[in-house]
Amino acid sequence: MLRIPLTQETLNSRDLEELAATRRRCAQWIIECTTLAGSGHPGGSLSSLDFLMLIYAMANHDPANPRRMDRDRIVISHGHVSPGVYAVLADAGYFDPTRMVVEFRRAGALFSGHVESVVPGVEWSTGNLGQGLSAGCGMALASRLRGGGARAIVCMGDGEQQKGQIGEARRFAVKYGLHNLCAVVDVNGLQIGGETSKIMPQDIAANWRGDGWNVIETDGHDLPELHRALRRALTVPAGSAPTAVLARTVMGKGVPFMENKAKFHGSAASHEQAAEAFAHLGVENRLAKLAEQRKQHKPSPREHHYFEAPAAVLNPGTPRDYDASASTDCRSAYGAALDDLARLNNLPGVPPRVIGFSCDLQGSVKMDAFEKTSPAAFYEAGIQEHHTAVCAGALSREGHAVFFSTFGVFAIAESYNQQRLNAINGARLKVCMTHVGLDVGEDGPTHQNIDYVGLASGMLDFHLFVPADPNQTDRAVRHMASSSRPEILAMGRSKVPVLTRENGAAAYAGDWRFVPGQADVLREGRDVAIIAMGCMVCRALEAWKLLRGKGIHARVINMASVIPLDRGAVLAAARETRAIITYEDHNIHTGLGALTANALAEAGISTRFLKMGVTRFGSSGVPDELFAEQGLSPADLANAAIKLLG
Amino acid sequence: MLRIPLTQETLNSRDLEELAATRRRCAQWIIECTTLAGSGHPGGSLSSLDFLMLIYAMANHDPANPRRMDRDRIVISHGHVSPGVYAVLADAGYFDPTRMVVEFRRAGALFSGHVESVVPGVEWSTGNLGQGLSAGCGMALASRLRGGGARAIVCMGDGEQQKGQIGEARRFAVKYGLHNLCAVVDVNGLQIGGETSKIMPQDIAANWRGDGWNVIETDGHDLPELHRALRRALTVPAGSAPTAVLARTVMGKGVPFMENKAKFHGSAASHEQAAEAFAHLGVENRLAKLAEQRKQHKPSPREHHYFEAPAAVLNPGTPRDYDASASTDCRSAYGAALDDLARLNNLPGVPPRVIGFSCDLQGSVKMDAFEKTSPAAFYEAGIQEHHTAVCAGALSREGHAVFFSTFGVFAIAESYNQQRLNAINGARLKVCMTHVGLDVGEDGPTHQNIDYVGLASGMLDFHLFVPADPNQTDRAVRHMASSSRPEILAMGRSKVPVLTRENGAAAYAGDWRFVPGQADVLREGRDVAIIAMGCMVCRALEAWKLLRGKGIHARVINMASVIPLDRGAVLAAARETRAIITYEDHNIHTGLGALTANALAEAGISTRFLKMGVTRFGSSGVPDELFAEQGLSPADLANAAIKLLG
Helix, strand or coil, rough: CCCCCCCCCCCCHHHHHHHHHHHHHHHHHHHHHHHHCCCCCHHHHHHHHHHHHHHHHHCCCCCCCCCCCCCEEEEECCHHHHHHHHHHHHHCCCCHHHHHHHHHCCCCCCCCCCCCCCCCCCCCCCCCCCCCHHHHHHHHHHHHHHHCCCEEEEEEHHHHHHHHHHHHHHHHHHHCCCEEEEEEEECCEEECEEEHHHCCCCCCCHHHHHHCCEEEECCCCCCHHHHHHHHHHHHHCCCCCCEEEEEEECCCCCCCHHHHHHHHHCCCCHHHHHHHHHHHHHHCCCCHHHHHHHCCCCCCCCCCCCCCCCEEEECCCCCCCCCCCCCCHHHHHHHHHHHHHHHHCCCCCCCCCCCEEEECCCCCCCCCHHHCHHHHHEECCCCCCHHHHHHHHHHHCCEEEEEEEHHHHHHHHHHHHHHHHHHHCCCEEEEECCCCEHHHHHCCCCCCCHHHHHHHHCCCCCEEEEEHHHHHHHHHHHHHCCCCCCCCECCCEEEEEECCCCCCCEEECCCCCCCCCCCCCEEEECEEEEEEEEHHHHHHHHHHHHHHHHCCCEEEECCCCECCCCCCHHHHHHHHHCCEEEEEEECCCCHHHHHHHHHHHCCCCCCCEEEECCCCCCCCCCHHHHHHHCCCCCHHHHHHHHHHCC | CCCCCCCCCCCHHHHHHHHHHHHHHHHHHHHHHHHHHCCCCCCHHHHHHHHHHHHHHHHHHCCCCCCCCCCCCECCCHHHHHHHHHHHHHCCCCCCHHHHHHHHCCCCCCCCCCCCCCCCCCCCCCCCCCCCHHHHHHHHHHHHHHHCCCCCCEEECCCCHHHHHHHHHHHHHHHCCCCHHHHHHHEEEEEEEEEEEHHHHHHHHHHHHHCCCEEEEEEEHHHHHHHHHHHHHHHHCCCCCCEEEEECCCCCCCCCCHHHCCCHCCCCCCHHHHHHHCCCCCCCCCCHHHHHHHHHCCCCCCCCCCCCCCCCCCCCCCCCCCCCCEEEEEHHHHHHHHHHHHHHCCCCCCCCCCEEECCCCCCCCCCCCHHHCHHHHECCCCHHHHHHHHHHEEEECCCEEEEEEEEEEHHHHHHHHHHHHHCCCHHHHHEEEECCCHHHHCCCCCHHCHHHHHHHHCCCEEEEEEEHHHHHHHHHHHHHHCCCCEEECCCCCCCCCCEEECCCCECCCCCCCCCCCCCCCECCCCEEEEEEEEHHHHHHHHHHHHHCCCCCCHHHHHHCCCCCCHHHHHHHHHHHHHEEEEEEEECCCCHHHHHHHHHHHCCCCCCCCCCCEEEECCCCCCCCHHHHHHCHHHHHHHHHHHHCCC
């Protein structure tokens, strides 16, 4: 493929000839793959094609080694232009173009309708618009942390500019001086519904400039002009604001019947139309042959749904012990453990391995010590959770252990879809969120994150831990440091006692280790099993005491590993006790109780079973009163156990 | 309270005297309530206080009748300044100030840490930042639809300006010419983490201007200047862009030790500090007395967690019948039914009762006919789902039946938190989402909405219906038209056959009516029960046929009402058949299978039970192949049934 060094100031005639030939080939493949699939997005693929060709010619990347760490990251934020991207990647030698054409939009194949990072050369799975610039920020940060010169180049659509998250990413990029980031916008003036100016009038240049970016407006098909603009955007000196290239283009460019037709944003040409396109392009019509190939060919099954990123496995250090007299909360224990990780793993003279992100809640989420220890590894991203979730997710794929902390309601409810897409992208993010449940207290219903178990369950890849005291929190954080999975740690706001065994010894101190999928039986008993998590475990122990006073022996199970659940502990409880109660600061529909119910039903085991948890948003007050309002006090639990046992 | 008519051009000296007295009273209550609660946000309350006083003096509202339809809607987007808002509302006569001070941040009371719409005079529960302007857009639209002159006035913080959703709302407001909307921003330069200019540098004025708003920058404590600015913002003529007032203020204004201290963004003065504040204000220190009252006083329990909005109950019209030869998809049936509703309920000369919102997917979600029938009732909000969810939600509380349609992944995953807050606010939104499940087909994993049951469950108030064919869809839509609940309708993308009874008659045509909480037994059988929803029901019928060929009699249950679930049908299946299989185009962790498992476990019933559903994100291809990839074909189902029966 053509390579144009950044030192080259202008395109020469040989470049232009070669680009014209490339364009013809790529346009052919774009038409072929969409027409054969009977769906897809040829229009935007053709409007973006010129800048895609130039970017892949100018950027540093290696088709023979698609994941080389020093490569420029090219993020396709408008993921529906996959035919154009696949065509340019095929032309660059990443894969066989015919394979792409034959496998496009076929079950099990790599070549999805929206670009996916399973495809060699694709950095980030997109399709949900407005997220690519945030991912690019994370990649540009990673490059700077490594000390390399790699750039992040984010290609976007113009309809996409309507998404608010882009403004958040722009501001973050300016705050952190990401001159090695640039954006290229395909301004073809059309989106699915019609003219962008009618669907949602917007002054795109004013939006970018308003957030402090340099803007270059250019013709997106005049190759010399476009090259000059891209070259400027790719060579912004340190200290300058990043640059956005707004490329005026024509939807369907180069295929006359497609030009400026919104219809071809999201639909393929018919076979007859395709024939007309090939004739216009002066290329062979291979549709019949390719259709036959497509029919015969069985795509080899893809093994991963995301690419394997380099893992950061940290030295977890020595656990801290909190003795039974300690008076603290889990989030402070998290902050202390995170600080330990920074001291052990972020060493002078080498790039920091542990990174922290906060969204204007640094003090509440206890990241102050971390910032003090490792200021260059801490990012304060403002009240911009959508952006931050994606940016942190992308950075977590670059060999750093990234801890993103904010309140549960912002980390996983406000940013649910961003976290879901992080998981799809194989991000290894550590979401350490605080203030979950009614335990958020006086902040009231809008801040009550009583749905995080269900949300985490829905994202499929994240594990979820809900520690019950500071010792367990400390050990959960150290486990996360030595794991490369995406994981969520959920913590309340309030102080909790250090939990003890019956003999009074701290339950999770000393040599105790956190193991995912492993529950802890804090109290043994054969009458009823109480399964609890987080801040409810200490309350379950109070109920245990009340019950013991009445001669009832409860087993108290601390299910700190919620995903994966310790099904063995549930089934043992069903076999060995007479009733099971789940007890949680979470809604009863999708929380610990629901997961427990599933374990029971799937095992075909019946037992007396009761879910105690949140059934409606609470009011604003101290947690114990909020729990009492919903019948969740220790006394309520004890009474419910007595009643359940009959 | 002081009233300043909008005809009055400048404040006179009596106004100024009265405002000074009001300010002193309100500042006292702000300090009192936060110090007594030991938490809260006095700093922003004091910086916003002057514009809050003026707005409530200038706006049209009636403390004696807080929900009068012609009132101006004052939305407090920075909901943490609740002490300031409550103080001004108390001063206006909405409730007794001492009651507020005594009940602030107490479990069960009205006076939450963040403003809630249960409080007389509060329009929208906030606290999660960045959403108020969207709610204001919905209210301003409602006013225009009614033909009244009511305004929507949105008060915001400056840290909050970082949220991207605000840009989406700004653009929507300009597109739809909402001159009766205005924004007032408290630019105190501080947020929780410190100086706004350090947390996230931002040119707020440029952001507003860039999206086409008029901006007035003013001193937020110079009352005559502030009054002039607000007056201009409140009297923007039709055809002009809406106005944002950026009010430069001082955090903690009027209480010297609080001024310009970020600490007092989110923490209360000590009793000693409060005494100092009262001395400075020249007011009595009533803390001891109030603390005693607070101790004695038991707040009367709140009955609702949201305010009862006027309901729009439509004429549902006559159901359409699709006969067994029809070849269509559920979303087309939705579009046709919605069009019927528009014809019946949006009558010439009166405000439309049925409103539609789309996010650039009007054709895909089948709203074209609706728009043609009722163009003035259709809003194309662009690729701005966060904004649209809130805007549509707010409009749904104003006596209109609002249908918001986009793909499932955008309607409920991307906008999860917005929908959750809609529910908290008592919105009666109808979320009619399409392209759910692997049935989205070639769009690939980023578009696979395989978590909507879990998400809907987490929002607590929404009902969720997943119809299985066009007839059932039509009837579900007509049910929604005659219900005032928040409801979600989930539809796939693909065509589905019209479902029939064993005798060949269309199952859901004619007199059949959709009833929430009521499943339909499509095929009777006593060997195994297959519980399915949506596009899997027709596949379950194929499996039924395969099983019958082997002498196995399956009961096929169409669980179109997923929330509420028909528990009776589940328990009957457990009693009357030998095994239950749930079969769904949704993840198995939080979907129909999980809800069924819960029903079984909670009833203490054990049976052979198998959940068949999505276990990982699929690839990009035709739905039948995506189902086969995950072992979800009808043949897989039949085989699983045989195996389960042993």
